[in-house]
Amino acid sequence: MKILLPYFKRYKKDVFLTLITIVFSAFATLYQPRLLQQVQNELLADQQQAVIRDTAILIGLGLLSIITGVLNVYYASRITQGVVSDLREDTYAKIQTFSLANVQQFSSESLSVRLINDMQQIMNMIMTIFMQLIRMPLILIGSIIMAIVTIPRYWWAVVVLLALIMGLGVVAVKQITTMFDKFQMYMDKISGRTGEFLQGVRVVKSFNQSPQEIAKLNKDSDELNEVNIKVGYWFSTILPGAQLISYLVISLVVYLIGTSILQHPQDVSVITPYVNYVLTMLFAILLVGMAVMQISRGNVSLRRIQEIMDTQPDVVFNEKAPEDALGGSIEFDDVSFTYPDGQQPVLKHISFAVAPGQMVGIVGATGSGKSTLAQLIARLYDPTTGKIKIGGSDLRQVNENALRKTVSYVLQKAVLFSGTIADNLRQGKKDATSYELERAAQMAQASEFIQRYDETFDHEVEERSANFSGGQKQRLSIARGIIAGSPILILDDSTSALDAESEKLIQEALEKQLPDTTTIMIAEKIVSVMHADKILVLDNGRLVAEGTHEELLKTSPVYQEIYKTQKAKERKEEL
Numbered sequence: 001m002k003i004l005l006p007y008f009k010r011y012k013k014d015v016f017l018t019l020i021t022i023v024f025s026a027f028a029t030l031y032q033p034r035l036l037q038q039v040q041n042e043l044l045a046d047q048q049q050a051v052i053r054d055t056a057i058l059i060g061l062g063l064l065s066i067i068t069g070v071l072n073v074y075y076a077s078r079i080t081q082g083v084v085s086d087l088r089e090d091t092y093a094k095i096q097t098f099s100l101a102n103v104q105q106f107s108s109e110s111l112s113v114r115l116i117n118d119m120q121q122i123m124n125m126i127m128t129i130f131m132q133l134i135r136m137p138l139i140l141i142g143s144i145i146m147a148i149v150t151i152p153r154y155w156w157a158v159v160v161l162l163a164l165i166m167g168l169g170v171v172a173v174k175q176i177t178t179m180f181d182k183f184q185m186y187m188d189k190i191s192g193r194t195g196e197f198l199q200g201v202r203v204v205k206s207f208n209q210s211p212q213e214i215a216k217l218n219k220d221s222d223e224l225n226e227v228n229i230k231v232g233y234w235f236s237t238i239l240p241g242a243q244l245i246s247y248l249v250i251s252l253v254v255y256l257i258g259t260s261i262l263q264h265p266q267d268v269s270v271i272t273p274y275v276n277y278v279l280t281m282l283f284a285i286l287l288v289g290m291a292v293m294q295i296s297r298g299n300v301s302l303r304r305i306q307e308i309m310d311t312q313p314d315v316v317f318n319e320k321a322p323e324d325a326l327g328g329s330i331e332f333d334d335v336s337f338t339y340p341d342g343q344q345p346v347l348k349h350i351s352f353a354v355a356p357g358q359m360v361g362i363v364g365a366t367g368s369g370k371s372t373l374a375q376l377i378a379r380l381y382d383p384t385t386g387k388i389k390i391g392g393s394d395l396r397q398v399n400e401n402a403l404r405k406t407v408s409y410v411l412q413k414a415v416l417f418s419g420t421i422a423d424n425l426r427q428g429k430k431d432a433t434s435y436e437l438e439r440a441a442q443m444a445q446a447s448e449f450i451q452r453y454d455e456t457f458d459h460e461v462e463e464r465s466a467n468f469s470g471g472q473k474q475r476l477s478i479a480r481g482i483i484a485g486s487p488i489l490i491l492d493d494s495t496s497a498l499d500a501e502s503e504k505l506i507q508e509a510l511e512k513q514l515p516d517t518t519t520i521m522i523a524e525k526i527v528s529v530m531h532a533d534k535i536l537v538l539d540n541g542r543l544v545a546e547g548t549h550e551e552l553l554k555t556s557p558v559y560q561e562i563y564k565t566q567k568a569k570e571r572k573e574e575l
């Protein structure tokens with residue numbers, strides 16, 4: 001709860017006004033039965049003036065109840081909306097500082113559940129605090145005092161009633177709160193599965209995996225249901241149980257009043273207010289119980305947000321360093337890297353240097369560490385040991401904006417966002433002109449298909465870019481990478497869905513039109529990088545050779561082997 005205090009402070013005025021509405025509303029609720037008793041006595045004594053006066057006050061109290069109730073909801077909502085929206089913004093800003101390793105540690109699905117579902121629980125909790133948690137204890141204490149004052153000689157009945165209902169409440173609340181952790185855990189699991197299912201819906205359908213996927217989802221959903229049913233079971237026993245206890249105590253007190261009515265005839269007028277106070281007490285206990293449960297549920301969510309806030313980003317940039325783009329040279333000095341959740345190093349003692357403007361190919365078998373190496377250049381992870389320098393600066397010392405301006409990374413899996421083609425390309429450069437869009441599209445061999453749309457660059461990209469082919473997506477993401485004009489461009493197997501001719505044209509365009517750009521081309525096929533100034537050969541995380549295609553054919557057995565296998569495969573395909 002401590003995490004919320006600074007946020008509440010921002011809404012001091014609303015908190016103060018909520019407290020005032022609570023005090024007045026509690027007073028109106030508690031004073032009404034007392035006044036009713038007074039009116040009954042005045043009726044019995046035939047005091048008409050007093051009856052009219054007190055009835056008017058009763059109506060006034062009713063109105064006060066309504067007005068303070070409405071104002072309470074208004075101010076509580078203002079606090080809740082304000083606090084949760086500030087907290088969500090801060091949490092979102094914190095997630096923005098996360099490295100890939102941090103995101104992986106939580107899983108992106110869990111982060112989105114925390115931002116949506118957990119925030120909703122926190123919202124319910126704050127609303128409950130300002131509507132019930134402060135008001136109901138006041139009403140509870142007030143109704144206990146008033147019930148005792150109404151018939152002092154049966155004070156013990158109130159004590160018995162409280163003890164029984166509280167006992168029931170404590171058992172139920174304990175049971176229910178232990179289930180909230182499980183509830184959030186299953187929510188994470190289900191949203192993870194649903195996200196995975198929707199993202200891979202084509203694979204699921206084409207491999208006829210729908211029944212299996214549905215069965216997995218059903219299993220998690222059944223487990224969540226079980227938790228919900230148990231919570232529901234406890235909820236459904238509390239209310240009737242507490243009502244039964246209250247009516248038993250009320251019946252006992254009414255019976256006792258009946259047996260002694262001759263000695264205390266004035267007790268006739270106390271029965272109604274007494275029943276009223278006992279029922280108010282019951283109502284207050286139930287609402288306090290519910291509020292405690294809502295708050296403990298909110299606390300689970302708050303703890304999950306706190307976990308995000310307490311996480312130290314494991315890639316920290318030097319915000320004091322200059323924001324200007326760095327140079328285009330790359331230097332790896334004895335770099336090794338193990339993924340945060342991995343056992344074995346994926347890169348082992350890698351050292352190499354690339355001069356600005358060079359085109360460098362990286363080849364190696366699948367899983368040899370090519371993409372990992374590229375991700376280290378973009379500082380999506382830090383090396384476990386060793387040092388990487390870009391433009392002569394140690395990556396651990398650079399400013400984040402400087403690095404993002406320097407390295408443009410076109411991912412292996414092309415990802416576009418909903419919006420227009422132009423919106424997507426401008427993610428590379430916010431203020432790119434139409435000329436720059438066209439030039440980048442031409443270099444990426446995307447211009448031809450873009451020109452076929454009536455709206456050209458304003459053509460809509462649907463959600464998950466479902467209206468584009470794999471090759472079109474790759475061309476657009478290459479164009480997005482090019483448009484940034486960064487000194488270093490990394491193409492991580494980004495031409496795999498293109499035909500050989502388009503791939504060649506893209507390479508020629510890069511060579512001719514971006515001669516000063518350092519280009520790192522990761523490729524499965526040697527033919528894609530054979531014209532590079534230098535080729536790095538990775539084998540099981542080790543840099544086993546570097547040189548031009550001709551040099552490597554003479555000196556590197558690993559390179560020869562890959563080349564031979566690929567040539568043989570090509571020949572087979574031609575036959």
Ligand SMILES: Nc1ncnc2c1ncn2[C@@H]1O[C@H](COP(=O)(O)OP(=O)(O)OP(=O)(O)O)[C@@H](O)[C@H]1O
Pocket residue numbers: 104339341342346364365366367368369370371372373412524
């Ligand atoms: N996020 C990750 N967490 C843990 N291990 C990972 C992660 N990404 C990759 N790996 C592991 O690191 C190794 C190298 O993967 P990487 O993607 O760098 O290889 P690659 O050479 O680019 O492969 P490919 O040509 O198939 O893309 C693999 O064994 C892979 O399982």
